[in-house]
Amino acid sequence: MRFSPSVLSTAVVTALCAASVSVFAQTSEASVDTAIERITVQGDFRRQTAGQLAGSVTVVTAEDVQRQSVQHLDQLLNQFANVNFSAGASRGRFIQVRGIGERSEFVDTINPSVGILIDGIDYSGLGISGISDIAQFEVFRGPEATRFGANALAGMLNLTTKGPTDSAEGKASLTVANYDSYQLAGQFSNAINSTWGYSLSLEQQVSDGFIENRFLNRDDTNNIDEFTGRFKLSFQATADLKLQLVSHLVDQDNGYDAFSLDRDRTTLSDEPGQDKLHSKALALQADYAGLSFARLHGQLSWLDASMDYGFDEDWSYVGLHPDEYSTTDRYLRDREQLTLDYRLVSTDAGRLGSSDWVLGIYAASKEFDLIRQFWNWDLWQADTFASALNRSNLALYSELSSPLTERLTLVSGVRLERYEDEYADSSANQISNSDTMWGAKLSLNYQPGPQALIYLLASRGYKAGGVNGDALAKAADDNLSELQSKASFAPETLYNAEFGVKGTALDQSLVTRVAAFYMWREDMQVKGWLNPDSGPQFAGFIDNAGSGRNYGIEIENRLQLHPQLALMVNASWLKTKLGNYVTIDGEDFSGREQAQAPRFSYSVAADWYLSDTVTFNVGLQGKDSFYYSDGHNARSSRYELLNLRLNYQLQQWQLAIWSRNALDQDVGVRGFYFGNDPRDGYEPHVYEQFAEPRRVGLSASYQF
Template sequence: MSALRLRPRPAPLAAAIALLLPALAAAQEPAAPPVTATRLDAVTVTAERREENAQDVPASLTTLDGEKLDVLASGGNDIRFLAARVPSLNIESSFGRSFPRFYVRGYGNSDFDLNASQPVSLVYDDIVLENPMLKGFPVFDLDRIEVLRGPQGTLFGRNTPAGVVKFESVKPSQVADGYLRLGYGSYGTATFEGAFGGALTESWSARISGLYQHRDDYVDNTFSGEDDAYEGYDDSALRAQFLFDPGTGFSALFNVHARHYNGTARLFRANIIEPGTNDLVDGFERDEVAYDGRNESTLDTEGASARLTWDLGRVSLYSVTGYESAETYNRGDIDGGYGAVFAPPSGPGLIPFPSESADGLPFHRQLSQEFRLASNEWGRFDWQAGVFWFDEAIKIDSFDYATLAGGVQDGYAQQKQDNTAWAVFASAEYDLTDRLELAGGLRYTRDEKDFSVVRTQSPTGAGPLSLSTSPDATDTSGDASLTYAVTDDLNVYGRIARGFRAPSIQGRVLFGDSISVADAETVWSYELGTKASFWDNRARAGFAVYRYTVDDQQLTAVGGSANFNQLINAEETVGQGAELDFEAYLTDSLLVTVGASYNDTEIRDAGLNIAPCGGGCTVTDPAAPVPGLVSIDGNPLPQAPRWVGNLTARWSLPVGADEFFVYTDWAYRSEVNFFLYDSVEFTGKPLLEGGLRLGYLWDNGRYEAAVYGRNITDREVVVGGIDFNNLTGFLNEPRTVGVEFTARY
């Protein structure tokens, strides 16, 4: 699409902020710096596939590392703890600790099919994790997390039009080091995390990292009378890395990793939302459900990678080879209750019909290969170019069970898909002057899918079914930026970027007789920003305003009275907003970080009509000409909070050679729509969650003992729903408190 087709309608806030950029750029040194000698370390990132100072990267990004990352992940938290901890980032899941769905700047995908694609890519140790069941790999022994906002269509490729979340593990070295962390808290939550690494020979080093997390079942099933029936889990992961570096200009880093999860699937709770509001019903109890169906979840993933580097003098050659696989089975009582109105007793509340289903991934295999050539300090001009290849094969099982007949299987379908993609790319940076840099890149991508689905058993009495489709797409994506160093400590930049997401396929035919295919989507994004360090490197800040337009955005119309999911394309979606990152030592003993974002999204398609909820909810969208449908033109994107804010503060008190500290963190996101249509009941309330940690460090920081609390105000909010049946929802994580001990060596 051409940039000339954009219809500029900047929000007043975004326009006002944009006008402030020249003033920000002119601000050489803020007045009245605090009296302190503590300075911030430079933040090194690989957002552009090279190690560089984050201040020099012409894009909006946030990093999490060190103690902050450890604190946020404490108490057995899974990857969803990142939600709202970074400007413009939201994460949610209807699967619980697996299948996280990422949203950046309000731009994501709420599809829960195991074949779903997302416009936010997760890259773990340089390997893209494409299938959503891979994306929940636990967070442990990480050097840092980088969240790159906006299209990353040059160096990371397809399926990155909203951004990239990038994980970097701690790498092996010749220096022996490691840590051991033990924790215990509410609900019998036990955590074990550790790593050890060092030299094997003069050329070989290794690092072994492991994680184990456990929580007891604590939710009673009041229908069966079983106490402590649900919400427990055992989650373990292992990573082994081996580095060969003989000092001859060649190095090789090998990585093998695996995860095993066994626990409860997401607990869907019938009629927990008060009709006409988005409040929980009176008398709601978090630790109770009433189920007559089964609930279980298992997940096994494994993978390996090889990253080879040849230093050839003027250039370096990189090879990144990856293998990933996953196997999973998730079964839940989707109606959230027991019985049905036509098969009493039933409840809680209205249960129009029973629903018990499962999704499985009996086979998954992903292979990827990249070769990249990069210049080594060519003066004013630097460049990199490469080729990328991706191949994925999956099988997806869909099951339905007759709860009222004892849970016997009464529906089965299997999807199969082969996806191959390849790309060529190049990018370059040129110093026009000592202070002005021009950068840009292009990527050409070819994506092909062969998809088929077979239904052999229908819960509705329909006959067998066999369907297939083979969509493909090509696209040229890329970016261009201009960065000006106002001073050595202050940069301003402008960036334009184009992103691309390949076609998607939905083949859930248990309750329908058709395949839905969403065409490829493309996005143009425009961004202005500034990054600065000040107060003699005791503080730094980043600020950006942006606007993007998506053509043919892939959306998922879920549920409804037909209990059928369908992929659709919206003619156009517009997003705009602003983002702020701030970090400072206000005193020697007080470190504060602040993040904030404003994200305004709007679907623009006058002819886009979908089915609303199947019953019980109050829909506020206008009725469409076709009976039973509503228009979603003008609605915000689902799970897209307009406001996100976060704050951390660490205060320390020396105790001789030791240290006592207090660490608090808070994250806020404003209300969200769970679905494409606007409904009073299926609008998630604003959510504010806080954490607190009190700790003592001794022996030069080698040992730490701490008490912690997560969601310390015990906020209870519905964070997602099931809309085809009744006012069924699921909740945020409960308050947990506990203790941790860490030994570093």
């Protein structure tokens, strides 16, 4: 399999131009110091800018979030190259990077391919609620096993929220929008004295949602009702030791009524579902600089979450049709985790001939409990399925950065991780799984100047295997021999080869980043379904396809065309291929494109400073169609989103009128292909869940 010549040549030309512009800017204006890019990547071992770090990384600040009038992670992800998400719930909870990532989680516990960290706490699989207090958001693309482990097979989302400050700072904001929506948020931070400081952020977000239930005559069955609270307390214990306590609270009480038999935004459900999440988390972070040879960074974190997710399976009401059925499906999940991550980072880096090293240890204990309440078609009665999974992880990792010359550096990293699972369920299944996995990275970095980087990167990522509890239970109930072979699934491995160029003009008039990659997937995990009797009963399981290929290009540019006009252009091209994969029903999808992997995506945004107080922001985001699943051929539609914002700044006040999806496009964020409508004899259709339609709102904030 080869790169498209035209695409590859475009990447090389763009890369060389970026390096040339950057070097020219550095040599001609080397005395300018204030223009150097200073935003550092928080998720890396060391505080480096995105332009100094080998790999495809995007850094987003609070100002970038405000530009697009973003209120939730769903709306933020559309502007990133080669990033996609799926919903199947009230929010987009499952992320795909470069075409790799899960689309749902029902009975079986999964190891996400793309993880989520908030202030260093693992929220993978839970999603993100409030982002009003965001300080910085980072998207890592490609395997990041050395840094993040099994949750970063394809990438990682790392969010850092605002923390304590040396003096009193605060902000209060209110947003009102159509669909009876409002968002109320406030942040305050201060120093108690010379050693103690704190920050507090609160956010409440409410909306009726974008669905009309015609049977119940309601427009709030898919509503949003979310509260997020975060508190940080810092303590400078000694000159060398700083401690910080982080506390999170999330209370989400959302409805879930998203799929329509008529395949639009109107539903007929008589028992709308719910998507509730109640979580609390604590973390103790330590930073010790008292050692002569290294700095110690550490975090001990705890999270407890309970989820209540359910839906009306028939999407209709009793009396719709003589051939109808009426059932619900409900998943009650509890998750508790304790994680520890401590590392030593050398302090004598930067001198020619001296190596920069990192040595760390990671340990985690996670408990996943599930109670599923559903209709058992074999027993023809309501039934319950319960399972418990206890997983422990232990990992050692290291990274070494060795300067070869003044401009050339070799960076190598490795991580060795062991996981052990103990699984039990109400079908009397007891299974123990364990495996030892390893990840690595090797990059050769050439810096022609302080503001430019050319790199070659090879990396290896992994994700854990697991147990197919749903398949085991169905095999016992139905005596289906096909499912008995799907008791468990193996870990997946991802190999990545990448070439990239990053350049920044010293006056910041141009920032360009290009990455071309080729990835090999081994034992790739895919979601499979078996419909034994062609009725509403499905058995889901995770299967291992033989292999997969993902390759493409990502380009990010920021241009200051005029002192009053800035332009941001992000684009990606992606080609994917399933390896040898035949479904349990006998359908051969070998060689087909992978799910959630659009061929191209782009985001173009402009900031036009009309005056000292008035700014106009416009953004256009587009994405090609893609397959919704690896197990059927249903596809989304290609779409373009237009976002507009007119902002007025007056001293400490800021007022804005905005519109997201101003063209009112129907954007699919989850799709299935099967028959569920008795009115047409259960003829198979593509059923889609749609993202938000046109949104119009007003925002006001006061900063003090």
